[in-house]
Amino acid sequence: xxxxxSSARGFLxxxxxxxxxxxxxxxxxxxxxxxxxxxxxxxxxxxxxKLDTTGPSYETVFERLGAARxxxxxxxxxxxxxxxxxxxxxxxxxxxxxxxxxxxxxxxTIGGTPAAHELRSLYxxxxxxxxxxxxxxxxxxxxxxxxxxxASPVTHMVAMAPGIGLTSDFTxxxxxxxxxxxxxxxxxxxxxxxIIGMGLDEDTAAFIGPHGILEVVGSGSCTLVDGSELxxxxxxxxxxxxxxxxxxxxxxxxxxxxxxxxxREATPAxxxxxxxxxxx
Amino acid sequence: xxxxxSSARGFLxxxxxxxxxxxxxxxxxxxxxxxxxxxxxxxxxxxxxKLDTTGPSYETVFERLGAARxxxxxxxxxxxxxxxxxxxxxxxxxxxxxxxxxxxxxxxTIGGTPAAHELRSLYxxxxxxxxxxxxxxxxxxxxxxxxxxxASPVTHMVAMAPGIGLTSDFTxxxxxxxxxxxxxxxxxxxxxxxIIGMGLDEDTAAFIGPHGILEVVGSGSCTLVDGSELxxxxxxxxxxxxxxxxxxxxxxxxxxxxxxxxxREATPAxxxxxxxxxxx
Numbered sequence: 001x002x003x004x005x006s007s008a009r010g011f012l013x014x015x016x017x018x019x020x021x022x023x024x025x026x027x028x029x030x031x032x033x034x035x036x037x038x039x040x041x042x043x044x045x046x047x048x049x050k051l052d053t054t055g056p057s058y059e060t061v062f063e064r065l066g067a068a069r070x071x072x073x074x075x076x077x078x079x080x081x082x083x084x085x086x087x088x089x090x091x092x093x094x095x096x097x098x099x100x101x102x103x104x105x106x107x108x109t110i111g112g113t114p115a116a117h118e119l120r121s122l123y124x125x126x127x128x129x130x131x132x133x134x135x136x137x138x139x140x141x142x143x144x145x146x147x148x149x150x151a152s153p154v155t156h157m158v159a160m161a162p163g164i165g166l167t168s169d170f171t172x173x174x175x176x177x178x179x180x181x182x183x184x185x186x187x188x189x190x191x192x193x194x195i196i197g198m199g200l201d202e203d204t205a206a207f208i209g210p211h212g213i214l215e216v217v218g219s220g221s222c223t224l225v226d227g228s229e230l231x232x233x234x235x236x237x238x239x240x241x242x243x244x245x246x247x248x249x250x251x252x253x254x255x256x257x258x259x260x261x262x263x264r265e266a267t268p269a270x271x272x273x274x275x276x277x278x279x280x
Numbered sequence: 281x282x283x284x285x286s287s288a289r290g291f292l293x294x295x296x297x298x299x300x301x302x303x304x305x306x307x308x309x310x311x312x313x314x315x316x317x318x319x320x321x322x323x324x325x326x327x328x329x330k331l332d333t334t335g336p337s338y339e340t341v342f343e344r345l346g347a348a349r350x351x352x353x354x355x356x357x358x359x360x361x362x363x364x365x366x367x368x369x370x371x372x373x374x375x376x377x378x379x380x381x382x383x384x385x386x387x388x389t390i391g392g393t394p395a396a397h398e399l400r401s402l403y404x405x406x407x408x409x410x411x412x413x414x415x416x417x418x419x420x421x422x423x424x425x426x427x428x429x430x431a432s433p434v435t436h437m438v439a440m441a442p443g444i445g446l447t448s449d450f451t452x453x454x455x456x457x458x459x460x461x462x463x464x465x466x467x468x469x470x471x472x473x474x475i476i477g478m479g480l481d482e483d484t485a486a487f488i489g490p491h492g493i494l495e496v497v498g499s500g501s502c503t504l505v506d507g508s509e510l511x512x513x514x515x516x517x518x519x520x521x522x523x524x525x526x527x528x529x530x531x532x533x534x535x536x537x538x539x540x541x542x543x544r545e546a547t548p549a550x551x552x553x554x555x556x557x558x559x560x
Binding site: 151234 | 433500526532537
């Protein structure tokens, strides 16, 4: 599965949080497969989490899924991000997994350090990078730092910050359906419609391939809001002022669906036996 | 404002509920203006409400706004809907106002009676009809009877019922932002994309003119979900199964914005002094 490793970027795999780890761990198993299966060497970055157990616990998960090596590199301070031994662990990996927690802790700790440099450079040279929850948000160049719940966009409902910049196509939001986050994703679109807003439900991942084709994997849905045909946007001055958007394109993709970043075309999943599918 | 009364339909005016009645009653004042201002004769249908005070309370509101006549016709049973004296009140009106409460009480009580027949026929001949909350929902041919909250569409989250059918272009939902109803409106779209889903916030109205141009009035926003370019929709079998939609067009219209039903084109409000507006 790493056939493109030498010639192209790796897979970028944002996950909406709360992915299954024991029973039917579809997403994590596919991540290990993409990274080489029994030859996979996974590095785990647990920096977003306050818990010392997060890194070791993912080590166990990836070992159980058959990875050849699974090792946590617990960058906790900016000084840690210069630790050559840990950077070598990253350099020796076929896949890197960024855990959940706080995306601002990630950006504050890693931003501008050799660890950030390595992550970007390894991804460009074919290493696959997955991140869940905060780890998914952090992947974006323009990252959602925090915000309010609600379906409707409202002025000042979302705060943005610079992420690590593995993608500038998407701003990624997570726990999407569970925490009711469409409003804040639409607010991001009103700031700058060139971005595609991606909202990932829990236990749902987007496997973004090196050629810009995204596949949805897991048990929930992936909501995309595309501003490329936006005719108009306005934002108020006061917090709580409504936001106006004319011409947003919205897709709700189920597992197995695809989206082509270049053409902005969405393709449904193949018909399942237990679903009633209408071709329009 | 009733210049088109003899040649065309009246205005259809769904309101998202909780419209202002004393301070800045923008929507109700405009309704009275459209109905003829000091010559307006308003009939009130309080059938949706359980409270005996609803009809008389709106009588006072419309009198205070300068209507020449304001009278409640409290159809409470199907037999009431044959009461010729009350039907004459409808026939003698320039505008009819349907209050909030339960839309199923409206459809159960009025559906198929002479009162329903009069409402449709008066609207076609130029009488203006406003309805708030349940009264707005009831206007649709395909009405939302009830449903669950949430931003994401989910199988079985919405129950539909036949409304009075003053419009088959729109299925109308109300208290939209306040009760988080985008998910159920998108679910309706997945049932049949020919409908435009309209979600009205509280104190927000759509003034739909006889020639199919809609203007947003009030203090909130009007969300439209347009399935005319939908590429794909699927619905699950079990309650809670996710719904997939590819290619929904979404508009969030602020007061002063317009939407043309025929061309499906949205136009923003003119620039306000206190808003930062970006032309894209």
